[in-house]
Amino acid sequence: MRAALPWAVAGGMLALAGLVAWTLLGTGLFGVREVRVTGAELVTPVQVREAAAVPDGVPLARVDLAATARRIGKLPPVERVTVTRDWPDTLVVTLVERTPVAVVPQGDRFVVVDRSGVAFRTEPSRPADLPLARVARPGPADPETRAALQVLAALTPQLRAALVDVTVEGLARIKVRLTGERTVVWGDATRGADKARVATSLLGRDVDTIDVSAPDVVTFR
Known part of the structure; x- marks a missing residue:
């Protein structure tokens, strides 16, 4: 009996484990x-x-x-x-x-995108609390969508407060339209912080167009 006891214990433990497994997985x-x-x-x-x-x-x-x-x-x-x-x-x-960061007009509807450019919701009218980005094919793999979001992320509070939309006509032809029929020619999406700083400093000027595409040599008219 002493010799058989360990085997009996082991058998009982195996039976118990089998019962538990059957209870969890089979019932x-x-x-x-x-x-x-x-x-x-x-x-x-x-x-x-x-x-x-x-x-x-x-x-x-x-x-x-x-x-x-x-x-x-x-x-x-x-x-x-x-x-x-x-x-x-x-x-x-x-x-x-997903957190909405911008809205893109598509026909008579508006596509809401997150920070990665993923379109995850469609609205019949524009959400008033989201900036407008104009790109042809919104999506995370679309370079123009990524460029628009990069520009939006670089805008200062002053520029955001006056923002009408960001329009991407090409990767090197981005424009930021502001209230008062003002336009900031952004160029490409690089050096966003510099461009935003320069454009903000010129908001008080009585000008229609500010070209910060080369932020070290700014022109306006």
Whole structure:
């Protein structure tokens, strides 16, 4: 009996481990009963649950968290997503949504883009709190979109307060239109801080056009 005792103990432990594994993976005792969503404002919890596509009652331990996060991450307003388990029966979805930084007119609608140029929302009218960027094909891979966002990020508070729009006619033909029918010829998106500083210093002048495309040699008229 002494010789058999270790084997009996080991067998009992294996049986217990098998029972636990079967309970977690093979039954609905610890199945998904709730998908809890936090951080959702641009999307609804219903949209998140539909994108997660996790059936009710599926064993919580069997849910592929990474795959679930990838499916939810395909929702355009979602920038980052984390999916975790909260035992015994809950999936917790934590979202970080995209932050709008500009709006691009497209036909009779307006596309909202984030800092990377990702278009994640379309509005029938222009959101009043977002600057206007005029580019032909908004998107994260579009060089003109990236240039427009780079210029917007460089603007001083004074320039932003007077901003009408940023127009990209080409990568070296960017213009910043201001109130009062004033135009700042920006050139390309490089040396943004220098161009913004020089343009700001000339806002008090009675001029229609300020050319800061070469910020060391500024012209205006």
